[in-house]
Amino acid sequence: MRLFKLLVGCAAVVAMCSTALGSALADTFALVNINQQALFFNQINEGAQKAADAAGAKLVIFNANNVPSAQNDAIENYITQKVDGIILVAIDVNGVKPAITAAKAAGIPVIAIDAQIPDGDNVAFIGVDNTKAGEDIGKFYADYVKSEMGGTAKIGIVGALNSFIQNQRLDGFKKAVTDSGQAITFLDTVDGQNVQETALSASENLMTANPDMTTLYATGEPALLGAVSAVTSQGRTGDVKVFGWDLTKQAIQGIDDGWVVAVVQQDPAGEGKAAVEALAKLKKGEKVEPIINIPVTIVTKENVDQYRAMFK
Known part of the structure; x- marks a missing residue:
């Protein structure tokens, strides 16, 4: 009996040591996000966290x-902490480049x-x-104006305007609309600054200044x-x-x-998941593609039902 207890005790100690060792050796990835107000960024966090849990890694956000x-x-700070990898959702894609370069020099993939990141030292996008x-939503918009609004x-x-990617979305939209040949007049562009309350005030000012505006x-x-x-509030x-x-x-x-006619829907959780999985591959010495595209869907009344469950 004493021998049995001794063996059980040794097994417990070994198990505890193994757990502690596994915890100590777990990879630590850092996710540097823009804010936690927008659902989009929170969904990135959720997708990344689930992937980290599945990989047995620690994720700090x-x-x-x-x-x-x-x-x-x-x-x-994460370079100093010697994390195993960094995921970045950049605000200023040029201003953040020196920090990315510093991470690369420290052997930490970003x-x-x-x-x-234009010409950045990140390993992948x-x-x-x-x-x-x-451009795709711009073409959709122009087609809608042609078919439903008499082409005007x-x-x-x-x-x-502080967001590089949202400026890209604006540039692509304007190009497609301009190329469409429809009689579409661009009124003012207001800056919501990626903050809901600011965007609300800016939108109200936009409509007040342009009572003849027909689309947004x-x-x-x-x-x-x-x-x-x-x-809604202005009727x-x-x-x-x-x-x-x-x-x-x-x-x-x-x-x-x-x-509301059409909304471009991304897969933010999929982006977060793919980023963690890519870092896990790099940690194992595997290669990842430099560009991993995540598709979008233009959501309209025809296909909106499949997205309802996300917002209940």
Whole structure:
């Protein structure tokens, strides 16, 4: 009996040691995100966390709260902490490059998601071709104006001028609309700064200054939330058609009611998941593709049902 107890005790000690050793050897990945207000960024976090749990890795998440310099500081701190890899959702794609280069010099791979880093030292980019997707929604918009509005419209823009990728979405949209040959007049572009409350005020000002506006394009989730709220509060749902990016519960209601026409839907959870999986591969010495594209879907009344469960 004493021998049995001794063996059980030894086994328990070995198990405890193995658990502690496994914990000590677990990879640590850092995710430097833009904010935790937008559902989009929270879904990135969720996808990354699930992938980290599946890989037995530790994930730490930093919220920059829309401050570009905070992302640089966070990366420098993670370099000091010797994390095994960094995932970055960049605000200022040029300003953050020195921090990425410093991480590379320290042997820490950086994977950019959502926003590409021009000539950056990140090992890979995971996300959407924002310019092309902007063109796609622009073509959809122009076709809608042609078929449903007699080929004539006046459009206002709610953007986030501090966001490189949202500017890409705007540029692609404008190009496609201009190339369409429809009689579409661009009115003002207002800056929602990627903050819902700011986008709401900007949208209200946009509509007040342009009472003849017939359509509106929002380049991101906070912009679309602000625009939808403004159109509703000002009683313009009957004469302003809305197009934008990133579904929300409010946008789906607008689609059901017929005044939100189309929304570009990304897969943020898929981006976060793919980024963690790529870092895990790199840690094992495997290679990853330098560009991993995540497809988008233009959501309309015809296909919105498949997205309802996300917002219940």
